[in-house]
Amino acid sequence: MGLLLFVPMYNCAPQIGRTLEQVTAAWRPSIAEILVLDNGSTDGGRDVAGAACARLRALGYHAHVGKNDANYGLGGSHKVAFAYALERGHDGVVVFHGDDQGRLADLLDVADSFSAECVLGARFMPGSRIQGYAPHRILANVAFNGIYSALTARALWDLGSGLNLYRRRFLERRLWEGCADDLTFNYHLLLRSAAHPDVSLAFTPISWREEDQVSNAKLWKHGVQMLGITRALLLSRTAWLTADHRTHRPPLTFTRQPDVTP
Ligand SMILES: Nc1nc2c(ncn2[C@@H]2O[C@H](COP(=O)(O)OP(=O)(O)OP(=O)(O)O)[C@@H](O)[C@H]2O)c(=O)[nH]1
Ligand SMILES: [Mg+2]
Numbered sequence: 001m002g003l004l005l006f007v008p009m010y011n012c013a014p015q016i017g018r019t020l021e022q023v024t025a026a027w028r029p030s031i032a033e034i035l036v037l038d039n040g041s042t043d044g045g046r047d048v049a050g051a052a053c054a055r056l057r058a059l060g061y062h063a064h065v066g067k068n069d070a071n072y073g074l075g076g077s078h079k080v081a082f083a084y085a086l087e088r089g090h091d092g093v094v095v096f097h098g099d100d101q102g103r104l105a106d107l108l109d110v111a112d113s114f115s116a117e118c119v120l121g122a123r124f125m126p127g128s129r130i131q132g133y134a135p136h137r138i139l140a141n142v143a144f145n146g147i148y149s150a151l152t153a154r155a156l157w158d159l160g161s162g163l164n165l166y167r168r169r170f171l172e173r174r175l176w177e178g179c180a181d182d183l184t185f186n187y188h189l190l191l192r193s194a195a196h197p198d199v200s201l202a203f204t205p206i207s208w209r210e211e212d213q214v215s216n217a218k219l220w221k222h223g224v225q226m227l228g229i230t231r232a233l234l235l236s237r238t239a240w241l242t243a244d245h246r247t248h249r250p251p252l253t254f255t256r257q258p259d260v261t262p
Pocket of ligand 2: 097101162215
């Protein structure tokens with residue numbers, strides 16, 4: 001038994017190798033499997049990931065690359081990984097974005113000190129380190145953290161970083177199934193979780209950088225979506241939280257890519 005390390009990737013060929021290089025032999029006892037899940041990249045990133053997985057297998061990991069059978073979005077990719085982890089009997093899923101913005105150690109080295117069902121990396125709490133983010137983006141993130149915290153009456157230190165642990169008992173609640181399949185997936189999941197009286201959430205400070213990454217989260221589009229969610233929560237909270245926001249009907253499937261040798 002152990003965790004599934006799930007690395008979503010989409011057109012991040014320059015970063016995916018660096019992301020996977022962060023995985024050292026030290027975490028072998030706690031990581032049962034590594035799934036690098038490509039969402040239809042067209043930049044050759046899958047080959048880079050394949051070579052990195054060969055190195056990880058040499059370290060003793062069960063590591064492989066998968067490719068979604070359609071473009072399911074970042075949220076849809078989470079659903080593929082969550083369903084797969086449940087089916088494989090894993091203890092939970094660590095999500096670690098493939099574009100090398102975070103430090104895996106920030107979460108994995110402290111995860112055992114939390115008993116919460118979800119241990120969420122927080123980019124904007126005391127102890128966090130943000131590099132290369134424009135001030136207006138930091139401000140927008142902090143503002144929405146405050147708004148959503150007020151709306152849920154829970155301290156939400158990050159609405160969706162790319163470094164999170166979801167334990168099995170949380171995945172079994174299946175709150176993730178009706179969430180949006182796009183980049184707003186994390187907001188949906190966090191809001192559903194925060195509204196659920198039994199779900200325990202813990203936030204831990206992480207570092208997050210923007211160097212050569214191309215952020216897909218277009219600020220204005222994202223801001224408008226977040227305002228839309230705020231409005232929906234204010235006007236019809238229960239209806240929004242229980243609605244089916246999916247684009248893709250299950251089953252969402254992926255194909256395991258052939259292993260390459262180092
Ligand atoms: N945009 C997008 N990213 C995907 C998809 N599938 C997987 N990903 C990966 O998910 C991550 C998305 O990250 P970003 O584009 O940085 O968006 P974000 O993390 O919400 O925004 P930041 O605040 O810049 O970190 C990247 O690692 C992508 O490689 C997809 O369908 N669309
Ligand atoms: Mg990102």
